[in-house]
Amino acid sequence: MTQIEREEMEFDVVVVGGGPAGLSAAIRLRQIAPDASICLIEKGSEIGAHIVSGAVIEPRSLEELLPDWRSLGAPLNTEVTEERMLFLTEKRAIQIPYLDRVMPHMANHGNYVVSLGEVCRWLGEQAEALGVEIYPGFAGAELFIENNRVAGVITGDMGIERDGTHGPNFTPGMILRAKQTILTEGARGSLSAHAMKRFGLRKGVDTQTYGLGIKEVWEVPKEKHRPGLVQHSFGWPLDDHTYGGAWLYHFGDNLVSYGFVTGLDYSNTYLSPFEEMQRTKLHPAFREHFEGGKRLIYGARALSEGGLQSIPRLTFPGGVLAGDSAGFLNVPKIKGTHTAMKSGMLAAEAVAEALQTECTEASSLTERVRNSWLWSELRDVRNIRPAFAKWGMKAGALYAGIDSMILRGRAPWTLHHPHADNETLRPSALCEQIDYPKPDNVLTFDRVSSVFLSATNHEENQPVHLKLRNEAIWRTVNHDVFDAPESRYCPAGVYEQEKSGENEWSLRINAQNCVHCKTCDIKDPTQNIEWCTPEGSGGPNYPVGM
Amino acid sequence: MKILVPVKRVVDYNVKVRVAADGSGVETQGLKMSLNPFDEIAVEEAIRLREKGVATEVVVVTIGVQAAQDILRTSMAMGADRAILVKTDDTLEPRAVANALKAIVEREQPGLVCMGKQAIDDDMNATGQILAAKLGWPQGTFASAVTVADGRIEVSREIDGGTEVVSLALPAVVTADLRLNEPRYASLPNIMKARKKPLETLEAADLGVDLASRLTVVSVAEPAERKEGIKLGNAAELVEKLKTEAKVI
Ligand SMILES: Cc1cc2nc3c(=O)[nH]c(=O)nc-3n(C[C@H](O)[C@H](O)[C@@H](O)COP(=O)(O)OP(=O)(O)OC[C@H]3O[C@@H](n4cnc5c(N)ncnc54)[C@H](O)[C@@H]3O)c2cc1C
Ligand SMILES: Cc1cc2nc3c(=O)[nH]c(=O)nc-3n(C[C@H](O)[C@H](O)[C@H](O)COP(=O)(O)OP(=O)(O)OC[C@H]3O[C@@H](n4cnc5c(N)ncnc54)[C@H](O)[C@@H]3O)c2cc1C
Numbered sequence A: 001m002t003q004i005e006r007e008e009m010e011f012d013v014v015v016v017g018g019g020p021a022g023l024s025a026a027i028r029l030r031q032i033a034p035d036a037s038i039c040l041i042e043k044g045s046e047i048g049a050h051i052v053s054g055a056v057i058e059p060r061s062l063e064e065l066l067p068d069w070r071s072l073g074a075p076l077n078t079e080v081t082e083e084r085m086l087f088l089t090e091k092r093a094i095q096i097p098y099l100d101r102v103m104p105h106m107a108n109h110g111n112y113v114v115s116l117g118e119v120c121r122w123l124g125e126q127a128e129a130l131g132v133e134i135y136p137g138f139a140g141a142e143l144f145i146e147n148n149r150v151a152g153v154i155t156g157d158m159g160i161e162r163d164g165t166h167g168p169n170f171t172p173g174m175i176l177r178a179k180q181t182i183l184t185e186g187a188r189g190s191l192s193a194h195a196m197k198r199f200g201l202r203k204g205v206d207t208q209t210y211g212l213g214i215k216e217v218w219e220v221p222k223e224k225h226r227p228g229l230v231q232h233s234f235g236w237p238l239d240d241h242t243y244g245g246a247w248l249y250h251f252g253d254n255l256v257s258y259g260f261v262t263g264l265d266y267s268n269t270y271l272s273p274f275e276e277m278q279r280t281k282l283h284p285a286f287r288e289h290f291e292g293g294k295r296l297i298y299g300a301r302a303l304s305e306g307g308l309q310s311i312p313r314l315t316f317p318g319g320v321l322a323g324d325s326a327g328f329l330n331v332p333k334i335k336g337t338h339t340a341m342k343s344g345m346l347a348a349e350a351v352a353e354a355l356q357t358e359c360t361e362a363s364s365l366t367e368r369v370r371n372s373w374l375w376s377e378l379r380d381v382r383n384i385r386p387a388f389a390k391w392g393m394k395a396g397a398l399y400a401g402i403d404s405m406i407l408r409g410r411a412p413w414t415l416h417h418p419h420a421d422n423e424t425l426r427p428s429a430l431c432e433q434i435d436y437p438k439p440d441n442v443l444t445f446d447r448v449s450s451v452f453l454s455a456t457n458h459e460e461n462q463p464v465h466l467k468l469r470n471e472a473i474w475r476t477v478n479h480d481v482f483d484a485p486e487s488r489y490c491p492a493g494v495y496e497q498e499k500s501g502e503n504e505w506s507l508r509i510n511a512q513n514c515v516h517c518k519t520c521d522i523k524d525p526t527q528n529i530e531w532c533t534p535e536g537s538g539g540p541n542y543p544v545g546m
Numbered sequence B: 001m002k003i004l005v006p007v008k009r010v011v012d013y014n015v016k017v018r019v020a021a022d023g024s025g026v027e028t029q030g031l032k033m034s035l036n037p038f039d040e041i042a043v044e045e046a047i048r049l050r051e052k053g054v055a056t057e058v059v060v061v062t063i064g065v066q067a068a069q070d071i072l073r074t075s076m077a078m079g080a081d082r083a084i085l086v087k088t089d090d091t092l093e094p095r096a097v098a099n100a101l102k103a104i105v106e107r108e109q110p111g112l113v114c115m116g117k118q119a120i121d122d123d124m125n126a127t128g129q130i131l132a133a134k135l136g137w138p139q140g141t142f143a144s145a146v147t148v149a150d151g152r153i154e155v156s157r158e159i160d161g162g163t164e165v166v167s168l169a170l171p172a173v174v175t176a177d178l179r180l181n182e183p184r185y186a187s188l189p190n191i192m193k194a195r196k197k198p199l200e201t202l203e204a205a206d207l208g209v210d211l212a213s214r215l216t217v218v219s220v221a222e223p224a225e226r227k228e229g230i231k232l233g234n235a236a237e238l239v240e241k242l243k244t245e246a247k248v249i
C-alpha cells in the first residue's frame, strides 16, 4: 500500500472516548492545568450517541468533580424512591427481604435514575465550557507510536470504498500528537487492547470477563409511571449456572428503562441473550409495567465484569487507561459510572503531574488509585462475581451474603477468573436447545424491528468492519461444533448462517446493523472475528433517554 | 462574486422522530440535529464554484437558536469562508425566513444565493422561491447541475420525466436538488481550522423585518401503520384475493 500523507496537530493531551471516564478526565485536567490543550475524540456522531447504560448512578464522583452540579443543571432528576430485588421462578417472584443488609451493594438510597447518554451530553457541555476541544464523529483507529512510546492517535480514514480503494471523497485520518494519551473507550476498547498487548499491561492479572447488557426504553401511561422505582431480578429465565438478570427503572417523563445483563461466560451455545431479555418481560413481575406502553429505543453494550482481579497496569509510556477500558466497574452493584468518573479524574491528576515534570509515563496513577475510595470499594466486592461463576447463582448469592454481612469484603482470599469468556461455550451436541417464545409484537419483538430503534447507520460503501480472519475455521469450529453461536448472541442480528450449497454453510455478515456492543469480539470461540473501528459517526445514534 | 448559502439546522436524517402525545408537533428535545442535507449540497456547490475561480467568497447564514452555530461551523469546515448567525428562539415560517434572508442579501450583496430546495423537517420547499420573489431575482429551483458564465447562470432542473435547462441573469437564487453533487466530508483538520474562521452573530429583532407567523398547525399524526405483507403461492390465489379481500377487481 502506498504511504498516506497525514496532517498532524499537536496537543498536550488527547482523550479517546467521550463516556463518563473520558469527559471527567478532560474536565479534571482543565481544572488543575488550565493551560493544557486537550482534544477529545468520540466515535459516535455526537457525545452520548453510543452510550448504553442502566442507569442508576451514585453521585459521589460528580460531587467531587463539579460540586455545583445541581445549579449547573446536571440531568439527575429522578431520585430512587423504592427498590426491590426479586428472585424469579417461572411464575412467581420472591422479594429478598432486608436488602440493605443482605446485599448492601444493591442499596440505592440517595442514587439517581438517569439517561447516561444525557448525562454525558451535559458533561460534554461542561468540558467545552472549560476549553476542552471535543470532536464527535471521529474514531481513534490506531495508536500513534514513535520511539517505543505512544505519541498520540491516528483517526480513521474516511471515504474508502468497499473494495479498499480510495473513493472520490477519500479523506485520510490525521495524526493527533499528544504528550499523554488517555484511553477511555469503555469495555473492550480496541486501542486499549492494542496498548495492553504492546506494553504487556495484563501480565500477572486475571483475564477480563464481560457481560452483555441489552436495553429498551419504554414510554408508559402516566398513571402507571412510578418515578424512582428500581427493580432487579435474578433466577428465571436463566439456569443456575448462568449469571445475569433484569433491571427495570422508572424515570424521567413517563419513561421506563428495562434491560437484561447476561454473563458472557455462559456455556450453553443455544442461549440467546436477546431472547432472554425479551421473554423476561412476559413474567408477571415485569409484564404489568409495560402494558399500554410503547417501546421507544433499543440498544446493547458489553460491560466489564472482571473487577479488581482483572485491572491491568494502568500506565504505559505516553499514556494511561481509565474507566471501563481498564475494567473499573463495581460488578455486584452493576455500577460503573461513578468508578469510571473517579478513575478518569485520578488519571487526569497523574497526567497533569507527568506534564509538569515532563515524564513520559504518568506512573503516579497506580498509587493514586490504590489510595482512593475507588480501590477499597472494588476490593470489598472482588469475590462476589467469581463466586457466582464458581458455585452457581443460588450458592453464589449465599456466598455474597456471607461475604458482605460477615466478612464485610475483607475475606483473606481472592477468587479468580479461570477462563476467558470465549473458552466457556460447550459444543452444541452437549447443549440443550432452548425453546424461546415467538415475538408478540406488543411486549416482545424480533431483532430487526429492535435494531431499527437504535437508529444505527454505517456509510454503506465502506469496507466491512467485521471480518472472519479465517473462513475455514468458521466452518469447522463455529458451524460444525457450536452451531453458529454468533447468530444468537449478536443482539443486532449481524450474523446469519446461510446454506451456500449441498451441506455447505457460510456466514453472512450484515455489518451495517452493528450496534458496537463488542460481544462478538469477546465471545467468538477462537477469536476469529475481527472488529475494526468503522468510519467515524457510524453505529447507533441513541437519542436522549438512552 | 460572493455566494450566500442559507442553511438550516434540522433533526438528523438518521433520527426517528416521535409525535408529541398531544399531537401538537414532533418531540425535538434532545434529538441529534444536523445540517439540512440539501443545504450541505448547496454549500458543496458554492465551494466548488469558488474552487473553479467563479466565486471569490462563500458566506453561510442561518436564522435560528444559538446552538445552530454548530451547522455554521460544519459548513466552514467543508470550506465556507465565514458565517452569520441571525439569532432567534422563535420557530419561523419560510416567509419570515425569506424576509430575514432578504435583509442579509441587502447587507452582503452576493451575486448568487445558493440554497437547499427544501428542509427535511417541514418539507415546505418554499423559502427559496419566496426569497427570489421578494428580491425580484430570477430563480432556478431543483438544480441538478449549474454553470456560470458571462454574468449568467445555467441551471439544469430536474422536472417530471426529464431535465429542463434555464439560463438566468445574475444575481439569482438557485435551490439544490439531490443530484447536484456529493458533498465532501468535513475532515478533522478542517473542523479544527473552522473553529478559527469568523462567525458573526446578529439579533433577528435588529434586522427590522416582519418575522411573524401566519400559519397554525392543527395537528400532527403518525403515518398509519402498514399491515404486514403476505406471500401467495400462485397467480390464481392473487386474483382470488384481489377479488374477495381487496375488492379491486
Ligand atoms: C406544498 C406546500 C405549499 C405551501 N404553500 C404555502 C403558501 O401558499 N403560503 C405560505 O405562506 N406557506 C405555504 N406553505 C408553508 C410554509 O412554507 C411553511 O410555513 C414553513 O414553515 C416551512 O419552513 P421550512 O423550514 O420547511 O423551509 P423550506 O422552504 O423547506 O426551506 C428551504 C431552504 O431554505 C433555507 N432555510 C430554511 N430555513 C432557514 C433558516 N432558518 N436559516 C437559513 N436558511 C434557511 C435552507 O436552505 C432550506 O434548505 C406550503 C408548504 C407546502 C409543503
Ligand atoms: C447495560 C448496562 C447497564 C449499566 N447500568 C449501570 C448503572 O445502572 N449504573 C452505573 O453506574 N453503571 C452502569 N453501567 C456501567 C456504566 O455504563 C459504565 O461503566 C460506564 O459507562 C463506563 O464509562 P466509560 O467512560 O469508561 O466508557 P463508556 O461509557 O463505554 O464510553 C466510552 C466512549 O468511548 C467511545 N469510544 C470507544 N472507542 C473509541 C475510539 N476508538 N475512538 C473514539 N471513541 C471511542 C464510545 O463510543 C463511548 O462513547 C451499565 C453498563 C451497561 C452496558
Ligand code: SF4
Pocket: A466, A489, A490, A491, A492, A493, A494, A513, A514, A515, A516, A517, A518, A519, A520, A521
Ligand atoms: S456484530 Fe458484534 S459488536 Fe456488532 S452488534 Fe453484533 S455482537 Fe455486537
